[in-house]
Amino acid sequence: MIDPGLYMALAAVLFVIGALGLLLRRNALVMFMCIELMLNAVNLTLISAGRALNDINGQVAVFFILVVAAAEVVVGLAIIVSVFRLRSTASVDELSELRG
């Protein structure tokens, strides 16, 4: 059986890659994908921690995170599309005002 610490290390690597992408990229869509990457890393830690602690609630938590992430993607992509209709760009550098 694989040591749970290895899963934790893999999740940490995925999380750091996602955080780097979020900080370095300017395209709002790619930044959104990086957020999904970070959520996935956290899900992996929850599953392996639940397994190491013999607790099924880790998987229940992942289930909830999946649902909330789906809702978040729906709203976020709608915002990106409506911003694109106003400004014709998906680059976050161009969006420096709150005014629509």
Added chain:
Amino acid sequence: MTPCQHRTAQMIEALLFILMAIAAIAGAVSVVVARNPVYSAMGLLGTLFSVAVLYVLQLAHLVAAVQVIVYAGAVLTLFLFVIMLIGIDKSEQHDEKLPHQKAIVGGIAGAIVLLAGGITIFGDFDWVPAGSVINPNATNGTIEAVAAPLFTDWVLAFEATALLLTIAAAGAIALAHYRRRPS
């Protein structure tokens, strides 16, 4: 299970873990590095599938299936539709509006990785109680096993997510229908 079969199963598990870890990291890197957002989406798809395989390796069957259906099926399709809608914008600006952004980000990330690695390797960090034995049957994530706590202990949170999804769908439709008043 004979000892020989047991060893073979362990070897297959280790091999799958290594393969899927490499695939997940490669997908994640291509999300960040790719210039074309479609390639980023495909990299994300690879990562999602690899992580789903890692879930199956840890006996989280239901979560793996939901991951493939919801993430790879619904969320990624939504991403691709939005990419189609707003066009592939490869002309991402790479001039740094914040001074030394890449150097600072790289430094912070490196410091965090070093700190986490140091704590993991040298620190006295026991997140599993000493002497606890992993019992795979306790977390065999079949539909019944996950649904039992979901519909007893967490039923309020479950209903709240139903409300959340309804609000999110209504909000997305409202955003899509928004038109600026002619002034």
